[in-house]
Amino acid sequence: MIKITEKPIDVQKVIDTASSLNAGAVNVFVGTVRNNAHGKNVVWLEYEAYETMAVGEIRKIIDDASHRWPLLGWAVSHRIGTLKPGEVAVAVAVSTPHRKDSFEACQYIIDTLKVKVPIWKKEVFEDGEEWISAHPAVAVNS
Amino acid sequence: MIKITEKPIDVQKVIDTASSLNAGAVNVFVGTVRNNAHGKNVVWLEYEAYETMAVGEIRKIIDDASHRWPLLGWAVSHRIGTLKPGEVAVAVAVSTPHRKDSFEACQYIIDTLKVKVPIWKKEVFEDGEEWISAHPAVAVNS
């Protein structure tokens, strides 16, 4: 299951989708909205996706992971729209026969998702807003 | 939350307990009963715990993990009694500010739990039963 959705993510459903009777291990990563960033309070986040391409890129990542680890089941769900602190932005779950593979595969998927999949977030603070990572990092004292 | 219970584990509750508004990452490991082991069908598993000591040993593991990673929340739930294939035997969840730590801490906790915490499982096959890991491994052809 690959899902880009404006509705709240049902983590239990993501886990159930990834589970398998042949698996002994399920690893799940849940990315949530923090209430602070760079020392400022986050009021909300805006997530935007290029949906058709995002689904395609996630599929490529899953294909790669399936070649590297014995995945028995998997599910990726990413939320878009307006999210408040504490809400789930992304959930990734994989099941494998043994636990080490489940950790490695799940970490590979979320790490690669974060650099390849066309999804963007804008942090909205009390005094402004910013598209994350858009510009080169500026040194604090410059 | 540290829980040793005969009732089915509510994974969503384990995740919710470990979550934190300051966290951006939750990693969850779910150990499930496989329907096969050593090429034989598993009919059911029997889990037994030395409960007071198990809770104490899990607490030590969490304390160690808290010193090594910035844990913002955590929960460990282990089931005992009779479990059928597909059922959840253990769920571990931790939340941290950033994702790498969540993977490392969760893996440390489950890896250490499996070697230190006094819980035992007996696999019941169609033609017999066996306490797991009790005896030295026997070579297949001996």
Next chain:
Amino acid sequence: MHTFRVKAFGITKDILGGKEMVIEAPGVTVGDLRAALNEKYPKLTGLRSLFIAVNNSYADETAVITDGDEIALIPPVSGG
């Protein structure tokens, strides 16, 4: 001149001033389109990176864009 219809996401939507813009470029490669975009919207060159996707895949600078291709600007992603 060739005419391209370009989808913009994230910060490029702000820079271009819309979700979809028509751009004219003298050539038909991704590189030609990029040069035209940079000239018209210099703020694009201040981004940490800018990929151009053709038909839902990241495209090389030498890739040729043909009629009907779906073109999108991909500024630094930040999902998860």
Next chain:
Amino acid sequence: MHTFRVKAFGITKDILGGKEMVIEAPGVTVGDLRAALNEKYPKLTGLRSLFIAVNNSYADETAVITDGDEIALIPPVSGG
């Protein structure tokens, strides 16, 4: 002789024939108790490992057991 009440778990429950057994040993250390157990139940020596817990913690062989201590046999664990 000293008398110890010992809890047994997992396969040791099968070997000792019960959840809790009374064992007599000539000394008061964990090592003394282990020797007495091994003599009375030789199958214990066939286990991959056998720890003895005193008051809910793994105990060294030299640890002295005193009255009222809770003693438990910990064969190889296999939780998770």
